[in-house]
Amino acid sequence: MSVYSMTSYASGQQAAPKPEEASSAAKASRLRLAIELRSVNSRFLDLQFRLPDELRQQEPALRELLVKRLKRGKVELRAYIEGRDGAGLQDPSPRALQRLSSVQDQVRAWLPDAPALSVADVLRLAAGSEEQNSASITEAVLPLAQTVLDDFVQARAREGARLVQLLEVRLTELRRLAGEAQPLIPKAVEGQTQRFLSRWNDALAGVDNAPPAAAAQERALSEATAFAIRIDVSEELGRLLSHLDEIQAILKKGGEVGKRLDFLIQELHREANTLGSKSTVLELTRISVDMKVLIEQMREQVQNIE
Known part of the structure; x- marks a missing residue:
């Protein structure tokens, strides 16, 4: 059986798939999930998590994953999402715009006084592809964390x-x-x-x-x-x-x-x-x-x- 060091580092990245109907500009700015694991010595197992808001719900599962493999050390798991535009804006797909236009026409047929959609409304309502992208990121957290953890444990064994x-x-x-x-x-x-x-x-x-x-x-x-x-x-x-x-x-x-x-x-x-x-x-x-x-x-x- 190996002897493990409490000092180690490992990282990994994974790109999120884009829906087929996304525009070319949206495809060019694919989101990527990145996870880093680092640790130093400690008398006990001390876990710390640095997660974006979208991934907070994954912390219990990540904690359980680490506890099964690690016994001692001050361990920090940091996850972040890369590839977002500066303001987080992406071009709505033509299919999404067509759907919004159709829905607006139906609403205004029954409610003539309803105001037209603003640009902000269109961007917010057409964000379905981004939500699907975020869901893909969330689903990728545990598999990527498992891969990074394997590398992390191997690095501990080498040290x-x-x-x-x-x-x-x-x-x-x-x-x-x-x-x-x-x-x-x-x-x-x-x-x-x-x-x-x-x-x-x-x-x-x-x-x-x-x-x-x-x-x-x-x-x-x-x-x-x-x-x-x-x-x-x-x-x-x-x-x-x-x-x-x-x-x-x-x-x-x-x-x-x-x-x-x-x-x-x-x-x-x-x-x-x-x-x-x-x-x-x-x-x-x-x-x-x-x-x-x-x-x-x-x-x-x-x-x-x-």
Whole structure:
């Protein structure tokens, strides 16, 4: 299963058919429906619609269409109608004018005082072809939205695959750093233990009425052991490697993995931070800093995964 990015863009257009009796000028200005889908990262699915008045009634169906395919992200669907004249006027067809003239004659035969049709009346009443055109546009919304959504999801999958590659590179780097840290831990613990015992003995040498040597040595070993446990980061390093294995498995499985990855990134950062705070040698401190840089880069990428 693919891993999907929450950042994507897709668009599409479709022309509306004109009725056969429309004039040549009307045919030349065919209306076109255009739909754009764009998204950025978000903790939840946040849908926003920018629709012209003619398409407002399609919003519930469009919302249902998006909810079935998308799980997270701030998604904006924008639809608009292109190809309208500046004032929205089109030449009435001869058939429409003939029909209006016939109807006017019938009305005035019964109502002689009825006023003649004005140009505005003719344009308004002859707009049947435009209404038919708008109906065609409305019917085309969902099929076009489905096509655009398919392209949109494919673009999300391509971007998701790129993010997976970047994450895998950083997983490899973190494993390498963990491998460098592992042999340093016992050496660091042993070195600090010896330094602790040396300082302990030096302190006792300058104290009058010092306890018996055996008792002092036993107390020194007990304190040194407790100190060694406090600075030993083997457990933290083991958990860090376990988190890396889990992230690798999640990326391989795919699907809706963004929230789980975000949690594991927080755990990685906690272990790397503890490694640095417990470090008693400069090399382990450097490794901790390098780890935290890589983990922060991973955090930025994971925030874009659905």
